[in-house]
Amino acid sequence: MAYQLMASLYDQFMEDAPYDNWVEFTKKIIEKYHLKAANVIDLGCGTGEITLKLAKEFNITGVDYSTDMLTIASQKANEENVKVNWIHQDLRELEGLNNFDLAISYCDVINYITTEEDVQEVFLHVSQALNDHGIFIFDVHSIKxxxxxxxxxxxxxxxxxxxxxxxxxxxxxxxxxxxxxxxxxxxxxxxxxxxxxxxxRTFPIKVYQQLLNHAGFEILAFHRDFLLEDDFSEGEAERIFVIAQKRTR
The missing domain is CATH 2.20.25.110 (S-adenosyl-L-methionine-dependent methyltransferases)
Structure with missing residues (x-):
């Protein structure tokens, strides 16, 4: 999951990606659950397209494994005069991050975590980074x-x-x-x-549910393909969104 060589071309080939849909979905979840979202962390932020859009309304930190992606993201932030805290870390080894109200991880970032053990590590680190009752939103490809x-x-x-x-x-x-x-x-x-x-690699949602529960999360909802009002069906989804809330200690 290095992305080193393709970083310079990433935005060019992703120009049709539905970044605005991810941003609007995030805002709707914040509204739906009456979430305090003063501090947001974007896990696997890439070149910062979603991060920068959210930074206009929230205090936000972007984390990515690729220094090349972060360099491009930082350049964009400077050009747009937007303040973002950029951090170079592997999601499986997150440390020193806490007091966040919302964690997001989009564009199938979690699919790059390819073992159940590593997914569990990521979820545990996200839990540690969130305040009590903090929300974690991520998406994955469906098996279908x-x-x-x-x-x-x-x-x-x-x-x-x-x-x-x-x-x-x-x-x-x-x-x-x-x-x-x-x-x-x-x-x-x-x-x-x-x-x-x-x-x-993607796992059935029951696996993500078990791992989240072990990491101290309660599942609030599953959604498919940016839709909030549908009856969720794993067999009909292409992109599955998982909404989880950290339980109180």
């Missing part, structure tokens, strides 16, 4: 989406000065997948090629 739409398929995009080819390979383990990405970037009269490999 992985099986029907991702594994075994290839995706590509071409722009004026760059292109990518992305192939998603299956695993023998349900919900696990391996992504092979090849990028081409214009360098004058030639193109520079670089490759990246990414590993993701």
């Amino acid at each position: 989406h992985v099986v029907e739409d991702l594994i075994g398929n290839s995706f590509s995009d071409v722009t004026e000065d760059s292109a990518y080819i992305w192939t998603c390979y299956p695993s023998e383990i349900e919900g696990e997948m391996f992504h092979e990405l090849t990028f081409f970037k214009s360098n004058g009269n030639t193109y520079e090629r670089f490759d990246e490999s990414h590993h993701q």
Whole structure:
């Protein structure tokens, strides 16, 4: 989950990502649960697109494993004159973070945590970072989406000065997948090629529920695909949103 080489092209190829939907979903959850959200932490913030939008209304900290992503995020914040506290940490080893009212982790960041043991570690660290009754919102791919739409398929995009080819390979383990990405970037009269490999895994929601409960969370709701008012069905979802609240000590 390094993202080192693709950081410079990430925003270009993610320009159609529904960042505004994540922001609006967050605000609706804050309103629905009457949440005090003075301090927010964005876990796996990437180049800061969601972080910066929320920073206009909340005190926010962005955490990411990639220093390259954080460099781009910091440059954007300076250009927009927005104050954000950027932190370089692995979500599995979070430390020194506390007194947050809301933790978010979007765009399938949690899918990069590929063992139950590591997911448990992340949830425990998030719990430690939150105040009592703090809310944790994250999303993951559904098993259905992985099986029907991702594994075994290839995706590509071409722009004026760059292109990518992305192939998603299956695993023998349900919900696990391996992504092979090849990028081409214009360098004058030639193109520079670089490759990246990414590993993701998603679990049935009952697994996330068990791990959250062990970490001191109560599940408030499951939602699918940015929808708040539907009857949730794991079998119909592509992107599953989990809303959990830290229990009092």
